[in-house]
Amino acid sequence: MPKDIITPRDKDYSQWYLDVIKAADLADYAEVVRGCIVFKPNGYAIWEHIQKALDERIKETGHVNAYFPLLIPKSFITKEAEHVEGFAPELFEISSIGGDVLADPYVIRPTSETIIGHFYAQWINSWRDLPLLINQWANVMRHEKRTRPFLRTAEFLWQEGHTVHATEEDAERETLMILNDVYTDFVENEMALPVLRGRKTEKEKFAGALRTYTIEAMMQDGRSLQAGTSHNLGQNFAKAFDITYLDKDNTLKHAWTTSWGVTTRLIGALIMAHSDDEGLIIPPRLAPIQVVLVPIFKNDSERAIALEAAAKLTAQWKGKIRFKVDDRDYVSPGFKYNEWETRGVPIRVELGPRDIEKNTVAVARRDMPGKAGKVFVSQESLTEYLVELLETIQKALFDRAFQFRADHTFDVSNLEELKVAVDQGFARAYWAGTTEDEDRIQTEFKATVRAIPFDQPTQSGRCIVTGVETTQQVILARAY
Amino acid sequence: MPKDIITPRDKDYSQWYLDVIKAADLADYAEVVRGCIVFKPNGYAIWEHIQKALDERIKETGHVNAYFPLLIPKSFITKEAEHVEGFAPELFEISSIGGDVLADPYVIRPTSETIIGHFYAQWINSWRDLPLLINQWANVMRHEKRTRPFLRTAEFLWQEGHTVHATEEDAERETLMILNDVYTDFVENEMALPVLRGRKTEKEKFAGALRTYTIEAMMQDGRSLQAGTSHNLGQNFAKAFDITYLDKDNTLKHAWTTSWGVTTRLIGALIMAHSDDEGLIIPPRLAPIQVVLVPIFKNDSERAIALEAAAKLTAQWKGKIRFKVDDRDYVSPGFKYNEWETRGVPIRVELGPRDIEKNTVAVARRDMPGKAGKVFVSQESLTEYLVELLETIQKALFDRAFQFRADHTFDVSNLEELKVAVDQGFARAYWAGTTEDEDRIQTEFKATVRAIPFDQPTQSGRCIVTGVETTQQVILARAY
Known part of the structure; x- marks a missing residue:
């Protein structure tokens, strides 16, 4: 198992990104399916943690989840004029089912405003039915000429919120609430990534929106990554799909709708914002493994002693820390250190025969490679130390990204x-x-x-x- | 808002099923997308609880999640002879992308053995890479001539596990472990539904499998519903996709694979097994809302008092019970009782002016409609009473289904x-x-x-x- 080579950032940032992904085993190219990737377990686990933290916030702000069909009648896409212009070149078209050619083709959803609008028109009758606050976790497909793992892939995973409101003010409040209380809060506090908040220009707004708001994050090469968008769709889709409600004054009115989404490109943002020339760095709150314990041993009896000591220590971590004990006996401790560094685990705990004697462990911070980030800690207070250190690292990553952005804004x-x-x-x-x-x-x-x-x-x-x-x-x- | 009419089971069981779904607002027909449904929030919330309980069990037994492409090159499906025979008539075919017609078409995954097999062949080299234990949560599509909400839809949601092993024994052990420790445990303990475990005949087994194991549950009309299947795929897919590994003895061997899945049809099973002529009954462990509290009031001042008392009571429920306080002031308590009954909430708590005076509440069990299931309980011990009653109801539903099956097995x-x-x-x-x-x-x-x-x-x-x-x-x- 040779060490994966990671190109330094200052030599070729673009290649560095791909090398980090490969070394951390986050994804695989799916050449057999144009523009797609496989989200390998290490990469998908980051997405699961992103989903959990986002889903909590989406529900806390009063939304419920639902699931709408993958396929959309192609004719739906054309109902909103700007929308079809934006999405037509990106559509995957279904021509036949079970061998029968379709007269009216379907497309795979590139986004679901149209199909959801179709149902909302049937579900909404009165002002009492509003606001309607629904979110969907789903896969979508858009044809992309140039793809990059996580950042731009033909199929990607996302959440798409679709809400309906009685007034423009209500829709605008929702659009901004999602940007501020859900997306900004999530990206800054969980991903440790400061964002720039603002509105998109007419040129850059979503196809069919009245106004699009965005959070933008700076990557280590100074480029911006659009981390999430929230759209006030005005009455555009309500008019295209006839979403109306009987108001308190007994008149029929068109509703106001919003939509908002973040995607698996957040995994790309996480990688590019925090990682270094040694490989991936995952912010502790989203790390599938927060602490890896590497027992050090030279023979079977030392191994038994080390594993027993490791079991005793980690028994106290359960429910507090997501951890793994790397008990493999066919690779060296040095190999393990390198592998877990490459995979971005925030903290490594080393436990050798001398540590066991002295009742200590060595603790190494992923965000501070080398001696600077390594200390010896007593086993007595280890759990509290690690819990606190995870928060310290979370904050350090945010601060570093914040400082970097300040230094690179002109x-x-x-x-x-x-x-x-x-x-x-x-x-x-x-x-x-x-x-x-x-x-x-x-x-x-x-x-x-x-x-x-x-x-x-x-x-x-x-x-x-x-x-x-x-x-x-x-x-x-x-x-x- | 007129009451939805539910056809009695003994008059027309099939119509009763559709009526229960409509009255509980679980799904909507998607006529515009052939054979598909919308999983409405009430229905999708049940799926989220199913997912959570299953995902925990899948992870506890050593599996990790990943995500593979939605599209599969059509040529992949034909690589395993039985597999193509089984699935060819059901495929949705992609003919064009962004307006360009494809020379080599894709199909939407009907199941992912082939595309996953393609990648596993590249990922697996040595015996050290085995077992490979991966699960995927995804949507799949299969053309269906006759569809029924949840039970049989063109698009459905599922988890599909795909594992690779060194030997036939390992593959067989995995196949049975999933059936017993994951599926049976989940369906019996969370869904309150006893299952019959066994092997499928050659006629009924999965297209491409060596052996298929199944759990079958009896519905209230005496029919069987296949609730989950687990397949030992032998070396069929390993040979078709060249999944080989270098064994300890330094020879290259074909691996053994398994696959296993449960789908959103479990929602259908849950509905059909437990519900009654009043509507849906959800087993407490999977109920998105376990207890609904209905405050009773005739005017604004009574309403304020009732809501305050409700807030005080439910403050103790947080983290212990999933609950909702129905504080609507534009429908009567009777309307609310009926609505929550129809929606299957396991327990209803009624809190009126006299209850507040007497420091009691009325507690009504959904599984025992009418007076038999209604008691008055002191507010002091209410939380513990409800927590216990939820378990009592869970068990009562299982026992009832178990007895029904015993009475209908000949x-x-x-x-x-x-x-x-x-x-x-x-x-x-x-x-x-x-x-x-x-x-x-x-x-x-x-x-x-x-x-x-x-x-x-x-x-x-x-x-x-x-x-x-x-x-x-x-x-x-x-x-x-």
Whole structure:
């Protein structure tokens, strides 16, 4: 079992990302199914922890889960004009069932606004039926020309919330509540990743939305990754699918709908934001294994003693720490250290004959490789020490990512500065440009307006493309 | 809001089933997507509880979850001869992606042995890689001519376990362990449904399996419902997909694989086994809402008092009972009682002005409608009373189903008796017949051999079709 080679980040960030995934055994390419990957157990386990933490938040804010059909009549997609324009080139089409060719084809859902809208129209009658707050965990498919594991795959997993409200204000409140209380809270506190919150421009908004809000996270190469979006769909889908309700005033009104989603690309964000040249780093709260205990032994009798001591120690961890005892006898401790480092386990505990004698263990932090992150701890207080250290690491990862973003965010006042800035990170600029200006920026600098941040300046400045005085700032960056 | 009408079971069991689903708001027909349903929040919540309880058992027995592509190259399906014969008529075929017609079509997975086998062949090298124990939660699609909500739908949700072993014995042990320790334990203890365990005949086994084991549950019309299956696939798929490993003796060997699954049809089983002419009955352990508290009030001031008392009571329930306080002020208590009865909530607690005065509540059991199941309980000991009553109801439902099955299982010694028996329930018969005999029985009596039970007689008897003396008994029944 040779060590997997990980290309250093500063040599080739893109290759580093793929190497980290391979070394941590997170995914496999599915060449036989164009653009798809296999979510291997190590990768899928991270998704399960993401799901659990998100699902709790989604339910706490009053939503329930449901499940709608995978297939959508192709005609549904065309009912909302912007929607079909956005999604038509990405559709997987079903032509035959059990050998019979279909007159009216289906498509695999690229997103479910249309099919869900069809049912909501039947379910909603009166203002008493509102708000309707439903979420779905599902797979979706979109054709992608260039794919990257987790970040951009033809099939991906996600949750998609679809809600219906009586008024525009209610829909807007829901859209922002999801962005703030669910997505931002989750990504910052569980993924240890600070996000930029804001609104998308007309060019970047969801096909069919009135307004799209986004959370954007900075990766270690300075690029932005859209980590979640929340859409106020206005009455666009309500009108296309005739979602109406009888209001208190006894008049029939079109409802207002929202949709919002995060996907398995969050796994990609987690990898790219925190990992280092040794491999994966998983924030403790999402780590399937938080602590690995490596017993050290040279022979069978030492092994028996070490495993007994390990069992005694870990008995106290149950229910408090997700752990694994690596009791393999056919690889060396050094090999194990390396393997668990590569796989991103936040804490390694080493337990050798001398430790057992001295009633100590060695504790190594994944986020601080080498001697700096290694200490000897008494076995007496070990459980509390580890529980606390997990929180310390969680915070350290957030702080590091926060500092990195601060160091790589630049105020720019002209296109020359923009060019330099987007090579390194986020560019903050005054902006009064049009969609055409955005297109031009994208062509010239391969950067896009990632968000119109909620935090806006109190003073005005000159737009970097038009020179017009404006109070609106945007964040531009290259994006995944 | 008129009361949904539920057809009595003895008038039309089939219509009763559909009425119960409608009244409890568990699903919606998706006419626009042939053979599919929407799992509405009330129905999906039951699935979430099933998933949680099953996933725990699957993990406790050493398995990990992963996710493989939805699409399978059509050519993969044909690699295992029996498999393609079984599944070809059921396939949904993808003809084009983003408008481009595909030369090599994909199918939507009807089950994933083939695509997973393809990857396992690449992942497994040595005996050290075995056993490989992976499970997947996913949607699958199979064309069905006659569909019924939950029981038989074109798209359904399931878990499919796929494991690889070094020897036939290991594969057989896994296959049976899943049937006994995971499926039987889950269905009997969580769903309160006794199961018959046994092996499928050659005619009834999974397309491509060496041996298929099944758990069969009796519904209230005496029919059998296959609640879960576990397959020892032998070396069939290992040979078709070249899953080999280098053994300790340094020779390359084909591995042995298993697969096993349960689906959303378990929701159908739960409904049909326990519910009554009033509507749904959900076993407490799987009930999304275990106790509903209905405060009774005639005016706003009574309402305030009742809600305050309700809040005080339910504060003690948190973390112990999944509950809901129905505080709606625009429907009567009677309407609420009926609605929660229809929706299968195991216990209803009524709290009126007189109860508040007397420091009592009325507690009504869903499994014993009317006065027989209603008692007054002191508020002091209410939490413990409810926790215990939930277990009592869980057991009562199991016992009732067990007794029903005992009363509807008949020993038959000829075809005349068989005919009478399968009209009412299970027929236990000596059997030495062939597949052709099974075909004939199916045509004549609309009954199939559901299982060759693990429990076999010590004495021999005459086969009901051939008259040959045999020690093998089977269970025949009509089936869902």
